[in-house]
Amino acid sequence: MKLFRVGSPGQERPCVMGPDGRALDLSALTADIDGAFLAGGGVERVRSALAEGTLPEAGPYERIGAPVARPGKIICIGLNYSDHAEETGAAIPAEPVVFMKAPNTVVGPDDEVLVPRGSVKTDYEVELAVVLGGTARYLSSPQEAADVIAGYAITNDVSEREFQNERGGQWDKGKSCETFNPLGPWLVTPDEVGDPQALGLRLWVNGRLRQNGGTKNQIFGVHHVIWYLSQFMVLEPGDVVNTGTPAGVALGMGPEAYLRAGDVVELEIDGLGRQRQRMGQA
Known part of the structure; x- marks a missing residue:
């Protein structure tokens, strides 16, 4: 699974790559891809949503940000x-x-x-x-x-x-x-x-x-x-x-x-x- 963030600096939206290569929006599941998301079962929630086919398409974007927000170290x-x-x-x-x-x-x-x-x-x-x-x-x-x-x-x-x-x-x-x-x-x-x-x-x-x-x-x-x-x-x-x-x-x-x-x-x-x-x- 490929997780990533799109949008202007400081305003990125969390996304996952769908099985057909489209960017799917994760905003309904998490505000961001960060330590709390990774530690709190976020990846498995995304897997479940992908399997259910319920994630909306992210739509057009011009920039990909770093895939992890605010690393501590x-x-x-x-x-x-x-x-x-x-x-x-x-x-x-x-x-x-x-x-x-x-x-x-x-x-x-x-x-x-x-x-x-x-x-x-x-x-x-x-x-x-x-x-x-x-x-x-x-x-x-x-x-x-x-x-x-x-x-x-x-x-x-x-x-x-x-x-x-x-x-x-x-x-x-x-x-x-x-x-x-x-x-x-x-x-x-x-x-x-x-x-x-x-x-x-x-x-x-x-x-x-x-x-x-x-x-x-x-x-x-x-x-x-x-x-x-x-x-x-x-x-x-x-x-x-x-x-x-x-x-x-x-x-x-x-x-x-x-x-x-x-x-x-x-x-x-x-x-x-x-x-x-x-x-x-x-």
């Missing part, structure tokens, strides 16, 4: 693909590398992304995002992670590498600039995704393929990551976990590969749809 895993670690000159981590992004970095999958003022090293990262549907606190094993995952989405973990690596301190200030986390277009439920370790990821800049990898090459798989994080923090419904990026980022290619205003970034993950962003200037 965005937790990210760095250097989680061996080829990406190699291209950046980093050692393979013994444990997941964890950092955070500000929740207000989240924008729609096709919204404009802003190059920050003073930036010379704005970079892209296609990633598989995990959206929590339950609370994860001290999970006893990675196998338990499946029970708290609401679904999966595409995310672009946009990064400013000079801010991240050359300005001192932690990574967060190179990761939390405004618009630095396009998310969506859909939140796809696990039953439709299948094995999260068997998904292809691709990203293009101005029509040229830059990243072409697969989640099978993650150092720490999705379920391991959720289990691991739950040992250090409480994950809550609506939280988003970005699980790392494969090789091909600008950081490993040279100064000419970084993003500039006017560039167009496109990315996709098998079964999760496609994003397209034009870079603007903050």
